[in-house]
Amino acid sequence: MAKGGFVLAILALVAVHSLAGDPSPIQDFCVADLNSEIFVNGLPCKNPKLATPDDFFFSGLDKPGNTDNKVGFNVTLVNAARLPGLNTFGISIARLDYAPYGLNPPHTHPRGTEVLTVIEGTLLAGFISSSPNNKLFLKTLHPGDVFIFPVGLIHFQFNAGDSPAVAIAGLSSQNPGLIVIADALFDSNPPIPDDVLEKALQVDKEIIEALKSQHKV
DSSP states (O other), X not given: OXXXXXXXXXXXXXXXXXXXXXXXXXXXXXXXXXXXXXXXXSOOBOOGGGOOGGGGOOOOTTSOOOOOSTTOEEEEEEOXXXXXXXXXXXXXXXXXXXXXXXXXXXXXXXXXXXXXXXXXXXXXXXXXXXXXXXXXXXXXXXXXOEEEEOTTOOEEEEEOSSSOEEEEEEESSSSOOOEEHHHHHHSOSSOOOHHXXXXXXXXXXXXXXXXXXXXXX
């Protein structure tokens, strides 16, 4: 990954902090205690006297993710569970890898706005506004370009080129969450009743069954 691309990505991550939606910290830091059995809204803190530099360090975003899958896409998410020093700061970061013509399928982050910075390749990126407008905001992105996906809105990225693409995303939550639309509709547990999907999508039961079957392949 180009050095200049990393600089742009870090600037984007800093910018997203101003949009952070998680509660603000009331101390210097609150390193997550990943071994604690206490259940809180977020992650419990360990004694700050036990914090080390490694609690604030992660290595690996320079390494490509494995895109050998149905959609040709991989995300390497660095949140508070993987970088304990992020706890309570309301941000996370991710590397996104796309195979040629790979797709990050339509999805939402219920708790975080996303700032996407393209490092390599060309991406077709878009999001859809809420009802009743359902307006599509679509843009072709090149290296150095930045695009915003507002919190909770359905969005996607598609590698429009015949070579791999890479992007870095900053998110305004230490745990932004992820809902992939196709997974939620066709692979929920327990399954959504076919009658509901038929009515919602206005298609026959045979099509619903075919979509479910194909989705699990």
